[in-house]
Amino acid sequence: MQPIIAIENIQKTYKSGFKALNGVSLTIQPGEIFALLGPNGAGKTTLIGTVCGLVRPSGGRITVDGLDIHDNYREVRQRIGLVPQELAVSMFESVWDTVKFSRGLFGCKPNDDYLAELLKNLSLWEKKDTNIMALSGGMKRRVLIAKALAHEPRVLFLDEPTAGVDVELRRDMWSMIRKLREQGVTIILTTHYIEEAEDMADRIGVISKGEIILVEQKHDLMQQLGKKTLTVHLAEPLDKIPELLANYDISISDDSLSLIYQYSTADQQDGVAPLLEKLASLNIGYQDLSTKQSSLEEIFVSLVAEKVEAAQ
Numbered sequence: 001m002q003p004i005i006a007i008e009n010i011q012k013t014y015k016s017g018f019k020a021l022n023g024v025s026l027t028i029q030p031g032e033i034f035a036l037l038g039p040n041g042a043g044k045t046t047l048i049g050t051v052c053g054l055v056r057p058s059g060g061r062i063t064v065d066g067l068d069i070h071d072n073y074r075e076v077r078q079r080i081g082l083v084p085q086e087l088a089v090s091m092f093e094s095v096w097d098t099v100k101f102s103r104g105l106f107g108c109k110p111n112d113d114y115l116a117e118l119l120k121n122l123s124l125w126e127k128k129d130t131n132i133m134a135l136s137g138g139m140k141r142r143v144l145i146a147k148a149l150a151h152e153p154r155v156l157f158l159d160e161p162t163a164g165v166d167v168e169l170r171r172d173m174w175s176m177i178r179k180l181r182e183q184g185v186t187i188i189l190t191t192h193y194i195e196e197a198e199d200m201a202d203r204i205g206v207i208s209k210g211e212i213i214l215v216e217q218k219h220d221l222m223q224q225l226g227k228k229t230l231t232v233h234l235a236e237p238l239d240k241i242p243e244l245l246a247n248y249d250i251s252i253s254d255d256s257l258s259l260i261y262q263y264s265t266a267d268q269q270d271g272v273a274p275l276l277e278k279l280a281s282l283n284i285g286y287q288d289l290s291t292k293q294s295s296l297e298e299i300f301v302s303l304v305a306e307k308v309e310a311a312q
């Protein structure tokens with residue numbers, strides 16, 4: 001399948017001499033939700049900017065739907081919607097005029113029914129004649145989304161869509177993103193909220209210091225890098241790890257009443273059953289078991305830390 005976006009070896013050095021992107025390559029398949037994660041200043045906004053034609057790359061090539069963004073700027077831009085981090089709307093226009101203008105800007109035929117539906121989906125319909133200036137911050141954000149979708153783009157970029165928004169808007173956004181995906185729209189979002197990526201994304205890319213350090217299916221990432229912790233709540237206190245368990249990554253809790261075992265979710269051999277058999281053979285009784293899987297957040301923090309260590 002032809003990727004909807006192909007980014008090849010993109011470089012960006014700002015005028016200040018700062019190298020924000022250092023050879024980024026990435027392909028995005030049609031219809032996927034891709035989450036780009038990275039610490040502050042990693043280059044997420046710069047990367048999105050290069051695809052949307054807002055930042056001129058210093059090197060490399062980008063195609064959208066097979067079209068080179070440099071040679072086919074208008075056609076490419078027509079296929080893309082961008083919800084920027086910063087508010088970028090004219091304060092003196094009404095909501096309706098703003099979305100209508102946005103649609104026209106990309107050369108789309110007027111379609112008031114589509115725009116009305118869009119505003120209804122974003123709970124903006126009652127505010128359609130209100131000047132943007134008079135809207136709350138959350139409502140203004142909804143307008144940004146409506147504006148980005150006004151021309152029915154095939155790809156939607158959301159740069160930190162839920163930073164600083166309330167729970168209700170965040171929930172609305174997530175359901176809107178899922179709905180768009182069902183309609184075949186490709187979604188690329190940057191986020192600091194890792195649970196958002198964990199919940200929403202099909203694939204996850206991690207960027208750090210202008211380089212992509214990992215791209216994986218979310219499920220595989222959790223499988224490969226995820227650790228599980230099994231806590232065995234013992235019937236009797238235990239003061240020493242028995243010899244038979246010496247090869248296990250196991251420790252005793254401070255109150256001596258639990259065994260804490262760390263194992264990889266990918267490695268079935270390391271699993272729980274052999275350990276429990278050994279406990280039974282040692283006559284170590286237990287009252288309860290609980291397991292916890294490491295979150296994407298823990299995986300992400302350790303990945304970025306590894307990258308920083310490697311650079312030192």
Ligand SMILES: Nc1ncnc2c1ncn2[C@@H]1O[C@H](COP(=O)(O)OP(=O)(O)OP(=O)(O)O)[C@@H](O)[C@H]1O
Pocket residue numbers: 014015016018020038039040041042043044045046047
């Ligand atoms: N116009 C510019 N001129 C010089 N440096 C810039 C410019 N824009 C961004 N940078 C620098 O490039 C780096 C990457 O910035 P970018 O905004 O892409 O990061 P980000 O990953 O989106 O960060 P955040 O999560 O904080 O939004 C930062 O160090 C930033 O200071």
